[in-house]
Amino acid sequence: MEFNENVSLWQRLRQARKPVVLYGMGNGADKILDELARHGIAAAGVFASDEFCRGQMFRGFRVTNYTQAKEHFGEMIVLVAFGTQLPEVLGRVKQIAREQELYIPDVPVYGEGIFDTDYLRLYETELRQAYGLLADDLSRETFRDMVEYKLSGKPEYLYHCESRPAEVCENILKLGNNECYVDVGAYTGDTIRDFVETTDGYGEIFAIEPDERNFVKLKSAVESMEHVTCWNVAACEKDGMIPFAQRGGRNSAASEQERMVPASCLDNLLAGKRVTYIKYDVEGEEESALKGTKHIIKEQRPKLLVSAYHRTEDLFRLPLLVIGMQPDYRVYLRHFPCIPAWDTNYYFV
Structure with a gap:
């Protein structure tokens, strides 16, 4: 290289x-x-x-x-x-x-x-x-x-290096009609809508969004949908409480200056659930969220979409972390039209 x-x-x-x-x-x-x-x-x-x-x-x-x-x-x-x-x-x-x-x-x-x-x-x-x-x-x-x-x-x-989202769906993720999708950082439901539009059906959807104002909009967006469970928590390595900046937008994030919110590792939150696809977009806390999913990743090997642009080290640290948990993954990297290098994601399938 x-x-x-x-x-x-x-x-x-x-x-x-x-x-x-x-x-x-x-x-x-x-x-x-x-x-x-x-x-x-x-x-x-x-x-x-x-x-x-x-x-x-x-x-x-x-x-x-x-x-x-x-x-x-x-x-x-x-x-x-x-x-x-x-x-x-x-x-x-x-x-x-x-x-x-x-x-x-x-x-x-x-x-x-x-x-x-x-x-x-x-x-x-x-x-x-x-x-x-x-x-x-x-x-x-x-x-x-x-x-x-x-x-x-x-x-x-x-x-x-710009790619098309459709290319990822067609050539990498290849989502079926019985996926059990976990949207980590579900915001107001836009990525759930994209998921539903991409597939011909699904098994279950689990949506995780820690920001209260975003969560209200998320619940409204999915209220007419079946088999959708929403949790107003932050996805982290361990269960507990974390400081969180509630800004009502995509840049809500873990913070040392705001109030405490409940946090959960996905291994506990989704214990016993079938999981086939997880999207992580959690404003710089991707590493912590992934570490909290290590048993699901090892045991169920779900497809993963992981945002790779919030922290400088994400470009190398995130793929090394995931492959350390599940060496059988094939790893792909794509960037969609955006400046600066946002909307850059790793895919593990």
Whole structure:
């Protein structure tokens, strides 16, 4: 596994002569500004899409739109500081990239660890081990592109490895009409709807969602469906109580600053249940949730979908963990159209 990029984005930015300007505000922009400061790189400004630009201040910068930023700076380095799957927004980013030097920094949604050349050297052995587990050429190509993207911030690596969700359903998961599906991080029921639309029937559905507001919407979404059980708990390695940030959105997550919620390992919660397919999308707690499912994984070998983009180490740590539990799995990696490297999943079948 060889790489084209040998200079990280942050090294490149330290040598930049053009002004460095952020596109976007919010948590992602905060993390990028903090990382720039850690490297001694001064940001020159912040702009936003027209619909979000109201002359507000962000981290000491007056937020403009792109046209205003271009008039002020001329040529600049643009750092995209938000995530999106929307085709019109992805198109806008590509248009700016045709006019400016543009990067999409990879900063973790949760946890620490910036994927730079030092990080690559530190975890090279684990990365190579994970790469060696992959079952097909597209998975290996996706893995290489992910590493190249994380190092360089260049969006073309993300565009190069995009897949279609239908390809996964047809060629990897191949779901039948009697699946017993466990949706870990069920949110408001959208992934349950996708599952039902993909299959011609199912055995049972078990939905797990810790956020109270999301859980109310989830219950409403499935109330007319048969054989669906919902639990308002967090999936973890052990039963108990954990601190949790209830935000009523997809970014609700385990936190040291919010209230306590019940947590359960799936081995106990699903004891005695038949399980054929589990989806894990739990905002950075995938490792803990997987560890709490080790007996089901060993004994029933369900198909698994595991989100692999919340923490920097997910790319190598999650497949090594699962294969350590059940060596018979075939491992696939896919990335769907999205920036930054979100909507990247491992599949174990």
